[in-house]
Amino acid sequence: MNVIEIKDLVKIYNSSEVQVKAVNGITVNFEEGEFTAVVGPSGSGKTTFLNMLGGLDRPTSGSVKIGGTNVWDLSSRKLIDFRMNNIGFVFQSYNLIPVLTAGENVEFIMHLQGRPKKEREERTKEMLEAMGIGDRIKSRPAKLSGGQQQRVAVARALASKPEFILADEPTANLDSHSTTELLELMSQMNKKYNTTFIFATHDQRVMDKARRIITIEDGKILSDEKFER
Amino acid sequence: MSTYFIIAWRNLWRNSRRTLITSASIFFGVFFAIFMSSLQRGSFENMVDNMVRFYSGYIQIQESDFNQHRSLNNSLQTYQTFQQEIENHPLITQSSQRIESFALAGSDENSFPAMLFGIQPEKEEAISGVSKWLSEGSFIKSGSKDLLIGKVLAKNLKIAVNDSIVLIGQGYHGVSSAGIYRISGILDFPLPDLSKQLIYMDLQNAQEFFSMPGLITSQVIMVEKPEQVAQVIRDLTPKLGAEMKIYAWDELQPELVSLIDGKTASGKVVKLLLFMVIGFGVWATIIMLMHERKRELGVMIAVGFQKTRIMIMIIIESAFIGLIGILIGIGISYPFIWYLFNNPIHVTGEMAETYKSMGFEPILKFGINPDIFLSPAFTILIIFAVLSIYEIWYVARLKTVTALKA
Numbered sequence: 001m002n003v004i005e006i007k008d009l010v011k012i013y014n015s016s017e018v019q020v021k022a023v024n025g026i027t028v029n030f031e032e033g034e035f036t037a038v039v040g041p042s043g044s045g046k047t048t049f050l051n052m053l054g055g056l057d058r059p060t061s062g063s064v065k066i067g068g069t070n071v072w073d074l075s076s077r078k079l080i081d082f083r084m085n086n087i088g089f090v091f092q093s094y095n096l097i098p099v100l101t102a103g104e105n106v107e108f109i110m111h112l113q114g115r116p117k118k119e120r121e122e123r124t125k126e127m128l129e130a131m132g133i134g135d136r137i138k139s140r141p142a143k144l145s146g147g148q149q150q151r152v153a154v155a156r157a158l159a160s161k162p163e164f165i166l167a168d169e170p171t172a173n174l175d176s177h178s179t180t181e182l183l184e185l186m187s188q189m190n191k192k193y194n195t196t197f198i199f200a201t202h203d204q205r206v207m208d209k210a211r212r213i214i215t216i217e218d219g220k221i222l223s224d225e226k227f228e229r
Numbered sequence: 230m231s232t233y234f235i236i237a238w239r240n241l242w243r244n245s246r247r248t249l250i251t252s253a254s255i256f257f258g259v260f261f262a263i264f265m266s267s268l269q270r271g272s273f274e275n276m277v278d279n280m281v282r283f284y285s286g287y288i289q290i291q292e293s294d295f296n297q298h299r300s301l302n303n304s305l306q307t308y309q310t311f312q313q314e315i316e317n318h319p320l321i322t323q324s325s326q327r328i329e330s331f332a333l334a335g336s337d338e339n340s341f342p343a344m345l346f347g348i349q350p351e352k353e354e355a356i357s358g359v360s361k362w363l364s365e366g367s368f369i370k371s372g373s374k375d376l377l378i379g380k381v382l383a384k385n386l387k388i389a390v391n392d393s394i395v396l397i398g399q400g401y402h403g404v405s406s407a408g409i410y411r412i413s414g415i416l417d418f419p420l421p422d423l424s425k426q427l428i429y430m431d432l433q434n435a436q437e438f439f440s441m442p443g444l445i446t447s448q449v450i451m452v453e454k455p456e457q458v459a460q461v462i463r464d465l466t467p468k469l470g471a472e473m474k475i476y477a478w479d480e481l482q483p484e485l486v487s488l489i490d491g492k493t494a495s496g497k498v499v500k501l502l503l504f505m506v507i508g509f510g511v512w513a514t515i516i517m518l519m520h521e522r523k524r525e526l527g528v529m530i531a532v533g534f535q536k537t538r539i540m541i542m543i544i545i546e547s548a549f550i551g552l553i554g555i556l557i558g559i560g561i562s563y564p565f566i567w568y569l570f571n572n573p574i575h576v577t578g579e580m581a582e583t584y585k586s587m588g589f590e591p592i593l594k595f596g597i598n599p600d601i602f603l604s605p606a607f608t609i610l611i612i613f614a615v616l617s618i619y620e621i622w623y624v625a626r627l628k629t630v631t632a633l634k635a
Binding site: 051054056057077080081083084085089091093095097098099100108109111112113156160 | 232236239240243524525528529530531532533534535536538629630633
């Protein structure tokens with residue numbers, strides 16, 4: 001079953017001198033439970049693609065349908081709510097809220113969703129334990145290592161029970177050991193909760209874990225391959 | 230809502246030094262504004278108190294034309310029943326009757342024009358404390374036929390205590406007035422203009438001199454607080470006779486009101502400049518704060534935090550900075566001002582002489598009215614309300630993708 005349907009997606013950046021087609025007519029679908037890596041060299045358009053997919057950057061043309069909803073038809077207010085309820089984000093620089101503890105960061109989106117306190121607390125504990133950092137629930141981000149912070153970011157993304165998770169270069173700032181551990185945990189979460197993961201990456205270790213690899217170059221899909229892993 | 234408060238409060242202490250410096254600038258602004266306002270208010274109240282005690286009283290009742298044409302012909306009959314009303318009014322602390330006119334004062338050697346005040350000595354003393362200026366001799370009593378005279382006038386007339394002077398003037402409806410009086414005491418007024426022309430005599434004595442028995446030119450009324458003036462005027466107005474008119478002190482002393490208004494306006498300009506400096510300082514802090522957290526705000530919007538919620542959170546955060554400054558400012562200035570209110574600063578040296586020469590006590594008094602403390606707090610809140618427009622504008626135009634790259 002398709003979770004995401006993307007059709008003829010185009011993004012053109014107009015600078016004063018030139019027009020840059022960052023994404024040039026991408027059509028692709030994603031199914032529930034996929035573990036996909038969108039790969040390509042720097043400037044290939046993968047981050048722009050992911051931003052449009054996540055409702056962060058408005059496309060010049062084309063459509064992004066998530067669970068049947070064309071996200072770019074939504075008002076900006078409804079789009080923010082849509083993101084909150086349907087999309088989880090993991091960023092390269094972790095981007096946790098520094099004044100909140102690990103637990104509070106994980107709880108944050110559920111709080112915005114208006115979930116009951118008890119459910120939030122149980123889910124937070126479950127997610128952090130699943131990510132192997134249950135004992136750091138009261139630690140502020142500054143007291144955590146990069147790998148631990150990224151685990152909190154994954155727990156935060158998963159806690160709100162999104163349709164899918166978009167991870168933009170999630171391992172770029174991590175050492176080899178942390179990367180391996182994080183990918184293993186994300187793979188487990190993908191299998192356990194059947195949550196769709198879409199990565200933008202050039203990290204070979206992510207590609208090695210992905211069951212689908214979409215290669216983008218010059219804003220176009222160069223290849224789309226699936227693997228049994 | 231509690232989450233907003235938690236995030237806002239913790240954000241304050243992410244850079245505690247900056248928060249403390251910003252709050253300190255607000256604190257100093259509030260403190261100095263309160264100090265300035267308190268000193269200015271205290272000085273004005275002291276000035277008014279001096280002037281009303283010595284001259285007009287807080288309230289004055291006159292014949293309806295007397296204020297325009299200061300002639301004895303525009304004098305007032307005193308009614309026993311009305312006097313009773315004044316004495317029984319709970320807000321009136323003192324009252325005294327006066328005759329104000331002019332006469333020519335002559336001695337063996339000279340003659341000079343004099344301002345002649347017929348007073349009720351005991352009551353006048355309770356209001357204006359004239360006896361504190363007595364440099365020689367003794368104060369007059371009710372029924373006394375003697376006079377008190379300004380020191381410069383006495384010097385000009387070359388007379389001393391127990392000497393006699395002749396007064397010649399025009400009495401009620403043009404009657405010639407003349408009399409010879411003994412000098413009971415000499416008053417050394419700090420204001421030279423008063424010292425060279427003032428003569429005090431007992432009211433009854435003045436009524437005889439001017440041939441106006443039972444008449445006065447004014448009835449001076451004192452209240453405890455200036456704020457009570459309007460109430461007393463409201464209460465007495467219906468009981469006034471047709472020929473009477475009642476005035477508040479500010480109607481009788483428009484020059485003093487203008488002086489106070491002018492000084493208040495200049496004080497406001499100084500405070501405005503002070504708060505502008507603080508406002509720009511706080512604005513700079515808020516600009517830094519917003520730019521530093523641009524990415525964080527982008528992440529919040531990306532994960533589902535509505536912009537309106539971010540605006541509320543940031544406004545709460547800056548309101549916290551303002552409130553810390555305001556509360557510390559008021560918290561520290563209140564006991565300080567309270568102490569100065571109860572222990573005014575006594576001015577010494579040349580400054581004291583200047584004060585005296587202007588007819589004021591050489592003392593720096595402080596006011597402690599609630600608006601002195603609330604006004605700077607309110608001004609700071611307005612500054613923050615204006616700055617919140619910038620915050621709202623900043624968040625409203627924030628593009629999520631650009632913010633995430635910041």
